Amino acid sequence: MSEISFRRFVPTDAQWVVARHADLYARDEGFDDTFGAVVGEIIADFCRSHDPLCEQGWIAETQGQRIGCIFCVRHTDTIAKLRLFLLTPEARGRGVGKQLLQRCMAYAKTAGYSEMTLWTHESHRAACALYAAFGWQLVDSRPVHSFGVDLVEQTWKVLL
Known part of the structure; x- marks a missing residue:
């Protein structure tokens, strides 16, 4: 893979x-169309009303092609929420996720948050291993039926 660059979401x-x-x-997961609709709502809300002083998104690129993204949004005054962390297949296993996560967590700390939280699924083993490597702790796990499939939802937190 060619050189990877990171820029702010626009x-x-x-x-x-x-x-x-x-x-x-x-x-990869068999999700139905409701998942795309949820992502659309999240990103529309971010575009419409995010506070650039304490909320930000990043895009990873190579050769002008987007290969990943991550967002830091306000959950409370002291807790940031990691959202929409995604790597395309060609970006996986190349350190791009690590760099995006580092960038997001550093930003959250600089923006004054003392903690971060995220919601994911147990099936995202590589991402969960990355969270654990960065000090995140699994704080809740429960089976659900969402997006047309049976899943195990997880909530993770980390102190900054």
């Missing part, structure tokens, strides 16, 4: 974020 990235989430989760 609204023209929104369609890519939604489409790649919908496509990859349908292909």
Whole structure:
């Protein structure tokens, strides 16, 4: 893979974020169309009302092609929420996720948050291993039926 660059999310990235989430989760996890709709709502809300002083998104690129994204949003005044962390298949296993996660966590700390939280699924083993390597702790896990499939939802937290 060629050199990887990271830049701030801009609204023209929104369609890519939604489409790649919908496509990859349908292909890899069997998610139905409701997942893309949820991602669309999250990204539309971010574009409409995020506070750039304490909320930010990043896009990873190589050769002008988007290959990943991650977002830091306010959960409470002291807790940030990691959202929409995604790597395309060609970006996986190359350190891109590590760099995005480092960037997001450093930003959250600089923005004044003392903790971060995230929601994911047990099936995302590589991401969960990355969270654990960065000091995140699994604080809740429960079986659910979402997006047309049976899943185990997880909540993770980390102190900054």
